[in-house]
Amino acid sequence: MLKLKFLRFLTSSSSTNQKSLPFDQKPDEPEINVKDFGDGFKWGVATAAYQIEGGWNSDGKGESIWDRFTSNPGHVKDRTNGQEATDFYNRYEDDLRLLKTLNLDNFRFSFSWSRLLPEGIGKVNEKGVDFYNKMIDTCLELGIDPWAMLYHWDLPQKLEDKGGWCNRDIVDWFSDYTELCTRRFGDRIQHWMVLNEPASFTTLGYLSGMHAPQKAGLSKFLASVHHACLCQAEGGRIVRNNVKDSHVGTSFSCAHTEPQKNTLWHRKASDRLDVMLNRLFIEPSLGMGYPYNELPFIRKIDRFILPDDPDKMKFDFDFIGLQNYFRVTSKPSLLPFVWANRVKPAPTSEVTEMGWEVSPEGIYDIIRQFAKYNIKEIIVSENGAAFKDHLVDGRVHDLQRISYFKRYLHHILRAKAEGINVTGYFAWTYVDNFEWDEGIRPRFGLVYNDFKTQQRIVKDSGLWFQELLKRE
Numbered sequence: 001m002l003k004l005k006f007l008r009f010l011t012s013s014s015s016t017n018q019k020s021l022p023f024d025q026k027p028d029e030p031e032i033n034v035k036d037f038g039d040g041f042k043w044g045v046a047t048a049a050y051q052i053e054g055g056w057n058s059d060g061k062g063e064s065i066w067d068r069f070t071s072n073p074g075h076v077k078d079r080t081n082g083q084e085a086t087d088f089y090n091r092y093e094d095d096l097r098l099l100k101t102l103n104l105d106n107f108r109f110s111f112s113w114s115r116l117l118p119e120g121i122g123k124v125n126e127k128g129v130d131f132y133n134k135m136i137d138t139c140l141e142l143g144i145d146p147w148a149m150l151y152h153w154d155l156p157q158k159l160e161d162k163g164g165w166c167n168r169d170i171v172d173w174f175s176d177y178t179e180l181c182t183r184r185f186g187d188r189i190q191h192w193m194v195l196n197e198p199a200s201f202t203t204l205g206y207l208s209g210m211h212a213p214q215k216a217g218l219s220k221f222l223a224s225v226h227h228a229c230l231c232q233a234e235g236g237r238i239v240r241n242n243v244k245d246s247h248v249g250t251s252f253s254c255a256h257t258e259p260q261k262n263t264l265w266h267r268k269a270s271d272r273l274d275v276m277l278n279r280l281f282i283e284p285s286l287g288m289g290y291p292y293n294e295l296p297f298i299r300k301i302d303r304f305i306l307p308d309d310p311d312k313m314k315f316d317f318d319f320i321g322l323q324n325y326f327r328v329t330s331k332p333s334l335l336p337f338v339w340a341n342r343v344k345p346a347p348t349s350e351v352t353e354m355g356w357e358v359s360p361e362g363i364y365d366i367i368r369q370f371a372k373y374n375i376k377e378i379i380v381s382e383n384g385a386a387f388k389d390h391l392v393d394g395r396v397h398d399l400q401r402i403s404y405f406k407r408y409l410h411h412i413l414r415a416k417a418e419g420i421n422v423t424g425y426f427a428w429t430y431v432d433n434f435e436w437d438e439g440i441r442p443r444f445g446l447v448y449n450d451f452k453t454q455q456r457i458v459k460d461s462g463l464w465f466q467e468l469l470k471r472e
C-alpha cells in the first residue's frame with residue numbers, strides 16, 4: 001500500500017536524542033494565578049474512548065477501526081493495543097473520584113460509537129447505553145461537568161467496510177448516531193463537541209495511511225474531508241435541536257506555522273501547511289468555502305460537492321475547541337500535494353517524548369489567528385506533553401510537565417488579556433493511556449498508570465493542578 005510520508009509532522013517522534021530540559025535548569029517560569037483566568041473559566045481534562053476504556057468486546061460492543069488496526073501488533077510502535085487500555089470501562093468510578101480530588105471539575109470523554117451501535121447503524125446496544133448512563137451519573141454526583149465528544153477517531157469497522165468517511169452515506173450514519181446520543185444523554189449533558197481533530201483523522205487515516213483505517217490517496221482524503229465537514233455542521237445542528245440549553249462546539253488540531261527563512265518560497269510553503277493544519281475545516285463551517293487559493297489541489301474536492309453543500313457545511317458553533325501542542329517551522333519540499341514540510345526542531349530545542357518542540361508562545365499565536373474569525377468562544381480543549389516519567393518511592397516528580405503547563409497557560413492568559421474570549425482549558429490528559437500508533441510508551445497523564453496492575457498514582461503535575469485550583 002502506498003504509504004506516503006505525508007504530514008508525518010503531526011506525529012513525528014524523530015528526536016529522542018534531543019535535549020530534554022533538566023529540572024534544575026528551568027528558564028524563568030511564570031507564576032500562574034487561577035484568579036487571573038476569571039471565575040467562570042472551565043478547568044478540566046480531556047480523554048478519548050479508545051485510549052482509556054478497554055473492554056473492547058465487552059457487553060456487546062462492536063469492533064472499531066482501531067480494534068482492527070491494532071489487531072496487527074506491527075502497526076503499533078511498541079506492539080501494544082487498546083484492548084484493555086486503562087480499563088476505564090470497569091474503573092470509571094474510582095477514576096472520576098480521583099479526578100475530583102485534583103479539583104478539575106470538567107471531564108471531556110468521547111462516546112465509543114461501536115459500543116452504542118455495534119454495527120454502526122441500526123440496533124442499539126443497551127449495555128453500552130447503561131455504561132455511559134452510569135458514567136455520566138457518577139460525574140454529576142461528584143460535581144464534575146461531563147463534556148461529550150461525539151467522534152474521537154474510533155469508527156465502527158462495519159461502517160468502514162462500507163467505505164467509512166469516504167462514503168457520503170456517513171452523513172446519515174453520523175446523524176442517526178448523534179440523534180441517539182443526544183436523545184439518550186442530552187438530558188444530563190450540556191456541553192457537546194462534534195468531531196475531534198478532523199484534520200488529523202482524515203490525513204492520517206485516509207491520506208498517509210499511518211492510522212486506522214490505513215487508507216491512502218488523494219481522492220479518499222478529499223472525500224473524507226468533505227464528508228467530515230458535512231457531519232461537523234449536521235452534528236452541531238442535531239445537538240442544538242435536541243439538547244435544551246446546549247453549549248455545542250467542535251475541536252480542531254492547530255499549530256502556528258512560520259517559514260524557516262524569509263523568502264517567498266518559504267512563506268508560500270508555510271501558507272500551504274497552514275491550510276492543511278489550521279484552515280481546512282473551520283473555513284467551510286464559517287461559510288468561507290474551502291481555502292483553494294493557497295493550495296490548488298484542494299480544488300479537486302469539487303467533484304464531491306453537491307449544490308446545497310456549501311450551506312449544509314455552515315454552522316455557528318457556540319465555541320471552538322483548539323488543541324495545540326507545538327508550532328511548525330516550514331520549508332518547501334518534495335512532499336506531494338503540499339510541497340512543504342516541517343523543519344525538525346533545532347538540536348538545542350526542548351522537545352517532548354513525541355519529538356514535539358515545546359513552544360508555549362505558539363499557543364498565543366494560534367489563538368490569535370483563530371480569534372480573527374470572530375469566534376464567539378475559544379476553549380483550549382487539549383494541551384499537554386509526554387515526558388519520560390520515573391516512578392520513585394511511589395511518586396512521579398514530573399517537574400518538566402509542570403513547567404510546560406505553566407508556560408503554555410501563561411501564553412493563553414496573554415491572549416485573554418488582549419480581549420480574546422478564551423473560556424476554558426483541558427489538559428491532555430487525565431491518566432497515561434494508549435497513544436494510538438505509538439502505543440503506551442508516551443505518557444501524557446497527570447496521573448501515572450501502571451499498565452500491569454492498573455494502579456493509578458497522581459504525578460506531581462496532578463498535585464500542581466490540585467493546588468492551583470483549590471477552593472479557599
Ligand code: BGC
Nearest residue numbers: 048196197200253382428435
Ligand atoms: C488527540 C489525542 C492524542 C493527543 C496526543 C491529539 O491529537 O486528540 O487523541 O492522544 O493529541 O497525541
